[in-house]
Amino acid sequence: MxxxxxxxxxxxxxxxxxxxxxxxxxxxxxxxxxxxxxxxxxxxxxxxxxxxxxxxxxxxxxxxxxxxxxxxxxxxxxxxxxxxxxxxxxxxxxxxxxxxxxxxxxxxxxSKAPKTKINYESGNVSNKDGKVTMKSGSVLLTASDETSGIAAIYYSIDNAPFQQYTNPINLSEEKSNSMQYYAVDNVGNAEEILTANIIIDNSAPVSNLDIDGDLSDDVLSVRSTIQLEALDNSSEKTKIFYTIDDGKTYLFSKPISMAGLSEGEHTITYFAVDDVDNNEEKKIYSFFLDKSAPRVIDEIIGTTFIANGKEYYSGRTKLKLVAMDNKAGVKEVRYSINGGEFKLYESPFYLSEPGNLNIEVLVMDKVNNRLRTTEFSDKNNLISYVDLAGPKLQHSVTGPSFMLKDTVFITKDTSIKLNGNDDDSGFKEIDYQIDNGASSTYTEPFNIELDGFHIITYNGYDNLSNSSTERMICIVDNEGPEVFNRFSINSNKSKVIDGETVQVYPPHVVLFLSSTDKQAGLDKISYQVNGSSMQPYRSLIENFKKNTLYRINVSVIDKLGNENQKEIVFYIE
Incomplete structure (x- = not known):
């Protein structure tokens, strides 16, 4: 058995x-x-x-x-x-x-569970922090067991019921897939559930170009840089490649400097590639690199005068600045006069600071290329000079005159002379008017005939037509003083002597002399008695002799030398 x-x-x-x-x-x-x-x-x-x-x-x-x-x-x-x-x-x-x-x-x-491995058939696959990114493709599961061998592999996608794995799993829809899987051996040992987050990414990234620094209507300066960045919904590692003009292709890693490029038209071609080899269509950005600052041309509006190596400008002279730029266009023009603050140029301006003129101009285009220059109206190698002041004027007189405060006392015989001097652009001419009369150009000294108060207003001009005005206040006095006499005793009788009737006075009479002048004022009184020498009148005249005819000639002179005379005839008994 x-x-x-x-x-x-x-x-x-x-x-x-x-x-x-x-x-x-x-x-x-x-x-x-x-x-x-x-x-x-x-x-x-x-x-x-x-x-x-x-x-x-x-x-x-x-x-x-x-x-x-x-x-x-x-x-x-x-x-x-x-x-x-x-x-x-x-x-x-x-x-x-x-x-x-x-x-x-x-x-x-x-007693040991099997172990399952996952593989991907899809070109480049990115696996970072437990997240897998790939293009449409297949997911392969393989398992191994140390003893009894593998009975089956099971998987589930997005919470669907587990099913037995028999063939590679095809994933084509662009989305994130949550996958679970495990294996069982032939004696029923089951593996712990494994998970995988699988993102299907079939879309190329989108790159963007940005300009840091100077930019105006696709015009850049050497200070500008080009920044490239890319956005991708799935991939974390995205590369950007670029080519300038027909040059080499580079991997973008830092802002692209314009410093090494020539002035003129350029293009940059760029595209992004994600970490699963989705390639963006190439993009092209065209720009102009402007390295040149604007130019400035100055133009004088108004009167100028050249003398002694200087070009003179008056206070009525304006400076016009015209700026031109090769590409970007002029942004602003500023100017400084004789080291002062820079002011924004908006329209022609007056040259209002006297003396040597130094104008500094700062011009900037729309991409901030700038030029700072001190050149100004130097076409003839002349020094620029602003003359704001009119000539210095003065007057003088020749002949009888004297000054009292601000008034000159003169006669018709007094000559009036007008003078002008200008240390800058030079003296040109004087015109004048007496009182409210017509204006005349001064050529030579002149006189005023009419007695009385007068005002001479005269204007001087330099070679830039800068003017200054002065006036001369004068009083014309052509008449001598008036003579007055007075006796200390009134006469009560008269007498005819040689056919002339004269007043009779006693010997103790006293004669007083006086004088007044309308304008200039009395200077002195002189007198002579019966043909004797002239003597100055200082006090009363007395000590007359009895039975004597007296002829006293009185002379009065004012401060301008105008003279008047008077004869006083009387008899002493």
Whole structure:
């Protein structure tokens, strides 16, 4: 009778639907492969039975000496285990085979879950911080097991029910996919659920160009830089490549300087590439690099005069500044006069500061190219000079005159002379008017005939027509003083002597002389008695002789030399 030994394990036959987020309840079991190897889930109890027939119809459970550990028993070692009988017996002779050898039943205990790997078939794949980005492609799952081998791989996408993996998983829709997967071996050991976040990115990034610094209608300066940046909804690593004109292609890493480019038209071609090789269509930006500052031309509006190496400008002279630029256009013009603050030029301005003229001009275009220059009206190598003042004027007189406060006393014989002097652009001429009369150009000294108060107003002009005005206040006096006499005693009779009637006075009479002048005032009184020499009148005249005819000639002179005379005739008894 043949004896068969059976290994029986406690099996669970409950199945559950595979739902997302958790694996199914896979049964733990015994598995026999094609080579006859028997694999036992190490967590299962093992019962040994014996039978004398292949079908096990008379099978009996074996119990060891210590049923607590033998019925059931558990395999203690991971992997290879054996059940042994002491010696091999020849089935025909029923005798121990020589040389002696044990009868060995092999078992393989398996408690370890398999391990699954994920791979991607899609060109460049980005994997960062547990997030995978790739173009449309396939996801491949492979698993390995140390002992009993792989029974199946399961996966779920976006919380769908788990399904068994049989072929590569094709992902083509552009979105983020949340994937779960795990493997089960042949004795029911299930792997912990693994996760993968897979982003399908079929869209190229979008690059943008920005100008830092000077910019005006696609005109740049050497201080400008070009900044490139790219946006991508999925990829984190995006590269930008650029080419200037027909040059080399570079990877953008820092702002692009304009310093090395020539002035003129340029183009920059640029595009972005994400980390899964989505390539943006090339973009082109055309610009003009303006390295030149504007030019300034000055124009004088008004009178100028050149003398002694200087070009003179008057206070009525304006300076006009005209700025021109090659491309960007003029932004502003500022000017400084003789080191003063810079003022914004808006229209022609007066040259209002006297003396040597130094005008500094600062002109700027719309991309801030600037020129600062002190050149001004130097076409003839002349010094620029602003003359704001009219000539210095003065007057003088020749002939009878004297001054009282601000008034000159003169006569018709007094000559009036007008003078002008200008140290800058030079003296030109004088015109004058007497009182409210007509204006005349002064050419030579002149006189005023008419007695009385007069005002001479005269204007002087330099070669820039700067003017100044002075006046002369004068009083013309052409008449001598008036003579007055008075006796200390009134005469009460007269007498005819040589046909002339004269007044008669006693010897003790006293004669007083006086004089008044309308304008200049009395200077002196002189008199002579009966043909004697002239003598100055200082006091009364007395001590007359009896029976004598007296002729006293009186002369009065004012301060201008105008003279008047008077004869006084009387008789002393």
């Amino acid at each position: 043949s004896i068969r030994v059976f290994i029986i394990s406690a099996l669970s036959f409950l199945f559950f639907e595979l739902q997302a987020q958790e694996s199914a309840k896979h049964e733990k079991k015994i598995f026999k492969d094609g080579d006859g190897k028997v694999y036992v889930n190490k967590d299962l109890p093992v019962y040994l039975s014996i039978s004398s027939s292949p079908d096990g119809s008379d099978r009996q459970i074996l119990e060891g000496k210590n049923p607590m550990y033998s019925s059931p028993m558990y395999l203690d070692s991971e992997g290879y285990n054996t059940i042994r009988s002491p010696w091999q017996v020849d089935p025909e002779t029923k005798k121990v085979v020589s040389p002696k050898a044990e009868v060995i039943f092999e078992l393989y205990a398996d």
